[in-house]
Amino acid sequence: EVKLVESGGGLVQPGGSLRLSCAASGFTFSSYEFNWVRQAPGKGLEWLSFITTTDSTILYADSAKGRFTISRDNAKNSLYLQMNSLRAEDTAVYYCVREPYSTDWYNTFDVWGQGTMVTVSS
Amino acid sequence: DIQMTQSPSSLSASVGDRVTITCRASQNIYSFLNWYQQKSGKAPELLIFGASSLLSGVPSRFSGSGSGTDFALTISSLQPEDFATYYCQQSYDTPRTFGQGTRVEIK
Numbered sequence: 001e002v003k004l005v006e007s008g009g010g011l012v013q014p015g016g017s018l019r020l021s022c023a024a025s026g027f028t029f030s031s032y033e034f035n036w037v038r039q040a041p042g043k044g045l046e047w048l049s050f051i052t053t054t055d056s057t058i059l060y061a062d063s064a065k066g067r068f069t070i071s072r073d074n075a076k077n078s079l080y081l082q083m084n085s086l087r088a089e090d091t092a093v094y095y096c097v098r099e100p101y102s103t104d105w106y107n108t109f110d111v112w113g114q115g116t117m118v119t120v121s122s
Numbered sequence: 123d124i125q126m127t128q129s130p131s132s133l134s135a136s137v138g139d140r141v142t143i144t145c146r147a148s149q150n151i152y153s154f155l156n157w158y159q160q161k162s163g164k165a166p167e168l169l170i171f172g173a174s175s176l177l178s179g180v181p182s183r184f185s186g187s188g189s190g191t192d193f194a195l196t197i198s199s200l201q202p203e204d205f206a207t208y209y210c211q212q213s214y215d216t217p218r219t220f221g222q223g224t225r226v227e228i229k
Contacts, residue, residue, distance in 0.1 A: 107213035
């Protein structure tokens with residue numbers, strides 16, 4: 001079964017840091033590109049970051065640039081998001097999302113994890 | 123950034139109804155348009171990619187159309203399990219932007 005499982009969320013004070021992890025199983029992790037997407041409570045979806053299969057290209061949304069760092073470990077089938085200088089507006093569910101490396105798929109997000117909740121509050 | 127505008131933001135419909143949700147991009151995105159379904163408390167799930175390609179396993183009552191800037195998701199006969207929020211997303215350019223969502227509720 002293809003699966004993405006996020007972990008590492010929780011309550012953190014403003015200005016603090018968290019590292020989210022995403023464990024992949026059921027497919028060849030190294031053959032796929034990945035994204036992080038978040039959803040604030042009661043709100044829509046916001047793309048945050050993208051990483052290619054070999055880290056050759058990494059992209060960030062303006063809201064993440066300079067504070068968040070995406071990374072991956074193909075040997076461990078894992079994706080990460082290091083989040084620093086957290087703010088109240090970063091409170092959201094964070095999703096790990098798979099993207100097939102093929103033009104046939106139109107850069108779509110084909111598999112989503114269940115999400116991990118991050119709450120930034122004092 | 124490419125802006126994605128969905129309409130309506132919500133709708134009420136009955137089981138068996140035909141439902142259409144539209145999505146407009148602020149610039150030409152060719153066929154780089156995807157549709158996701160999100161049920162309450164769950165992660166989004168891909169329904170349609172490339173504007174009109176149905177993901178394997180998705181019921182055939184779902185269909186997508188359009189290209190360029192105007193797109194639509196149609197549910198030909200609404201089923202109880204289809205009550206959810208639907209999002210369009212452009213994957214032509216970064217940042218990968220989503221529509222604001224359309225909530226489909228039971229009438």
